[in-house]
Amino acid sequence: xxxxxxxxxxxxxxxxxxxxxxxxxxxVFFGLLGPNGAGKTTxxxxxxxxxxxxxxxxxxxxxxxxxxxxxxxxxxxxxxxxISLEKEMSARENLExxxxxxxxxxxxxxxxxxxxxxxxxxxxxxxxxxxxxSGGMKRRLMIARAIMHRPKILFMDEPTVGLDPASRRKIxxxxxxxxxxxxxxxxxxxxxxxxxxxxxxIALMDExxxxxxxxxxxxxxxxxxxxxxxxxxxKTEYKFFEKREKALDFANELGGNVMLRENTLEDVFxxxxxxxxxx
Amino acid sequence: MGIMPVIWQEWILFKRKFKTISAGAxxxxxxxxxxxxxxxxxxxxxxxxxxxxxxxxxxxxxTTMNTSYSSIAVLLNIHRIYDKTFEEFIISPLSMFxxxxxxxxAGALRGMYxxxxxxxxxxxxxxxxxxxxxxxxxxxxxxxxxAGVGFYAALxxxxxxxxxxxxxxxxxxxxxxxxxFFPVDNMPLIxxxxxxxxxxxxxxxxxxxxxxxxxxxxxxxxVMLTYLIVVFILGLREVYQVES
Numbered sequence: 001x002x003x004x005x006x007x008x009x010x011x012x013x014x015x016x017x018x019x020x021x022x023x024x025x026x027x028v029f030f031g032l033l034g035p036n037g038a039g040k041t042t043x044x045x046x047x048x049x050x051x052x053x054x055x056x057x058x059x060x061x062x063x064x065x066x067x068x069x070x071x072x073x074x075x076x077x078x079x080x081x082x083i084s085l086e087k088e089m090s091a092r093e094n095l096e097x098x099x100x101x102x103x104x105x106x107x108x109x110x111x112x113x114x115x116x117x118x119x120x121x122x123x124x125x126x127x128x129x130x131x132x133x134s135g136g137m138k139r140r141l142m143i144a145r146a147i148m149h150r151p152k153i154l155f156m157d158e159p160t161v162g163l164d165p166a167s168r169r170k171i172x173x174x175x176x177x178x179x180x181x182x183x184x185x186x187x188x189x190x191x192x193x194x195x196x197x198x199x200x201x202i203a204l205m206d207e208x209x210x211x212x213x214x215x216x217x218x219x220x221x222x223x224x225x226x227x228x229x230x231x232x233x234x235k236t237e238y239k240f241f242e243k244r245e246k247a248l249d250f251a252n253e254l255g256g257n258v259m260l261r262e263n264t265l266e267d268v269f270x271x272x273x274x275x276x277x278x279x
Numbered sequence: 280m281g282i283m284p285v286i287w288q289e290w291i292l293f294k295r296k297f298k299t300i301s302a303g304a305x306x307x308x309x310x311x312x313x314x315x316x317x318x319x320x321x322x323x324x325x326x327x328x329x330x331x332x333x334x335x336x337x338x339x340x341x342t343t344m345n346t347s348y349s350s351i352a353v354l355l356n357i358h359r360i361y362d363k364t365f366e367e368f369i370i371s372p373l374s375m376f377x378x379x380x381x382x383x384x385a386g387a388l389r390g391m392y393x394x395x396x397x398x399x400x401x402x403x404x405x406x407x408x409x410x411x412x413x414x415x416x417x418x419x420x421x422x423x424x425x426a427g428v429g430f431y432a433a434l435x436x437x438x439x440x441x442x443x444x445x446x447x448x449x450x451x452x453x454x455x456x457x458x459x460f461f462p463v464d465n466m467p468l469i470x471x472x473x474x475x476x477x478x479x480x481x482x483x484x485x486x487x488x489x490x491x492x493x494x495x496x497x498x499x500x501x502v503m504l505t506y507l508i509v510v511f512i513l514g515l516r517e518v519y520q521v522e523s
Contacts, residue, residue, distance in 0.1 A: 048366075048370050049369065049370060050366060050369060050370065050521070070372050070374070073370055073371060073372045074372050076370065078366070078370055080363060080366065082362070082363050083362070084362065084363045084364050084366055084367055085364065086288070086292075086364050087362070088292055088295055088296070089288075089291060089292070089295075093291055097284060097287070097288050097367075098367070098371075100283065100284035100287055101284045101367070101368065101371035101372070101373050102371060102372060103372070
């Protein structure tokens with residue numbers, strides 16, 4: 001289990017993360033969502049040892065992260081938002097470097113490289129330089145690299161950003177498979193649909209604090225099941241209703257340009273953060 | 280594991296860019312040798328020896344400095360700020376000490392490679408240098424210092440433009456001032472005192488003395504070792520700041 005206890009991070013005089021408390025159970029697919037500037041990346045960077053918290057503690061299985069740093073690093077994997085692969089090296093060499101950094105012996109390393117490149121469908125591209133690969137291929141390679149040393153926790157910061165729908169779905173399947181095999185996944189994403197499909201536990205973050213937490217169904221129950229989109233003077237207003245009939249009555253009274261649909265996780269964000277993800 | 284993953288990566292990149300690296304290491308020193316050694320210095324003698332013989336140890340010193348510095352500084356800065364591949368090392372179980380040591384040694388080896396090219400060139404130019412183990416040690420020490428400076432600079436400087444400014448204000452003046460192209464004794468006293476504080480002065484003087492077969496001064500080694508320890512500690516301190 002990972003536990004964040006009163007974690008804060010200040011830049012200049014401003015708290016980007018403020019007294020954050022979060023417990024993530026082993027084996028879950030966890031999603032941290034929120035608008036830009038909510039503090040998601042700062043939180044994930046602190047958990048990755050890439051940023052020092054201004055205050056608070058991070059506990060891994062009850063032990064302070066600072067006291068078990070090397071041991072902790074053996075257990076974590078990262079799929080960063082940016083493509084953090086060495087462009088002048090081939091796909092295979094990038095994996096080999098990772099294996100060497102994690103002290104995997106030659107035989108084991110080579111076996112694992114083959115296994116993982118098959119898993120992400122890149123074996124035939126193993127000798128291609130990174131700069132010659134497509135965005136989707138790089139993302140899949142980053143996933144393969146992140147799990148090469150069999151981490152217990154996989155951090156993913158916007159893992160499918162900039163990918164076409166087919167590549168995203170391919171990656172979703174890989175992630176579902178990994179989670180089914182017991183890896184804890186900690187993901188931040190701007191794609192609400194992605195979180196809704198993949199995550200069983202979601203925290204919504206805004207202005208450095210967690211403002212809601214639960215399963216997608218629990219979070220959706222916080223707003224009405226039916227959403228009426230009212231388009232007026234170039235702006236869309238959202239009204240939430242528990243019952244379809246009430247929503248229809250309201251729409252009939254209003255007339256004009258309206259649309260009725262079932263709620264999504266994105267509606268929860270819009271309602272709770274008041275400005276939506278990505279603003 | 281130790282420093283080997285870092286060295287291995289640098290080796291792969293070196294092999295891949297072998298031609299570019301070799302050509303890059305060759306161009307400036309060759310120009311210096313042609314312009315200052317053969318062009319300007321054809322009929323010159325310094326301290327009783329042909330100018331070309333005088334200038335080559337200086338060129339070896341400045342080339343090992345320049346190559347060691349830039350092979351680490353530029354790429355590490357890009358890896359840290361732009362493509363973030365630096366993070367792959369920070370979140371790995373590799374200790375920050377081994378990372379620093381690996382990068383500094385890798386940078387120094389690149390500097391040694393460039394220095395070796397100059398030595399070969401100098402033989403082609405008909406200059407016989409007295410190369411012994413102390414010459415190699417001094418060259419390597421010089422390379423380690425400036426790989427360390429490059430490592431430190433890459434970690435504290437936050438833009439590529441400022442990296443270039445750092446090079447303009449710190450590295451370039453040393454190329455010309457530190458007894459590389461002319462004897463430091465020719466300079467005014469106050470400037471001379473300042474120049475004696477700089478590590479490249481001790482590298483070029485030490486290498487020149489060894490190339491002549493005169494041995495070396497322990498003072499050169501002492502000053503260079505002091506610089507090496509200081510830049511290594513500074514680099515290590517910065518890399519520990521990155522890792523929380």
